[in-house]
Amino acid sequence: MGKQHRHRSVNQNYIDLSDRLAALRSVKELVYAAIITALAVSFAMYVFFDIVPARGSFSSGTEDVSVLIQVRFYDVQEDDILVLKKGRLCAAVMSPEKKQIIPGQNPDGEDDRIPVMINNQNGSKQLRLVSPGEIEGKIGFVVFPLNRFGEDIRKLF
Numbered sequence: 001m002g003k004q005h006r007h008r009s010v011n012q013n014y015i016d017l018s019d020r021l022a023a024l025r026s027v028k029e030l031v032y033a034a035i036i037t038a039l040a041v042s043f044a045m046y047v048f049f050d051i052v053p054a055r056g057s058f059s060s061g062t063e064d065v066s067v068l069i070q071v072r073f074y075d076v077q078e079d080d081i082l083v084l085k086k087g088r089l090c091a092a093v094m095s096p097e098k099k100q101i102i103p104g105q106n107p108d109g110e111d112d113r114i115p116v117m118i119n120n121q122n123g124s125k126q127l128r129l130v131s132p133g134e135i136e137g138k139i140g141f142v143v144f145p146l147n148r149f150g151e152d153i154r155k156l157f
Contacts, residue, residue, distance in 0.1 A: 048072055051143055052136065054083050054090050065156060066144035069137030076114055076138065081153050083136040084118070090139070092117050 050071045053064045069083055076082070080093045093116055113129040142148050142156060 049140070050137060052083055054139070065142055065148055067139045067153070068141040068143050069139050071137040074138045076132075076135070081139045082116065083139060084116075084130060085134055085136045090118075 048070060050069055051066050052069055054067050067083070076093055078093055081090060082093060083090055093114060113131055114135070115127065115129055118126045118128055139153050142151050142153060148156065
């Protein structure tokens with residue numbers, strides 16, 4: 001006995017073709033949505049954030065980490081950790097009361113300066129006043145190396 005082929009009508013062929021085209025349109029719209037989302041996230045990252053190398057101090061010695069920093073529209077709060085523009089220095093913001101103890105760096109009329117504690121390469125710390133123009137950004141998140149991804153920044157700096 002021969003195999004009987006299913007008889008397909010013209011209407012059934014039209015319905016099948018319409019279903020295939022609808023699925024193709026759905027996939028195309030999904031790809032467009034993914035591309036638009038990726039562009040929007042890239043634009044937001046470019047405008048508000050940057051990824052820069054910074055020197056951290058861990059239990060395993062000193063090594064560079066890459067951190068996500070806010071470069072625009074942030075307020076410096078007490079105990080924020082910042083990246084300064086000169087080299088790869090990291091600084092923790094000190095409280096405003098500590099301004100008076102910095103000898104020779106508190107000239108009158110420069111109240112916009114921010115007191116920071118700078119971690120030097122040799123492991124020592126230096127208290128200094130920096131202007132807002134010297135600050136690269138505020139550290140938000142560790143992104144590299146992967147074994148430190150998302151680790152608390154207070155432990156690293």
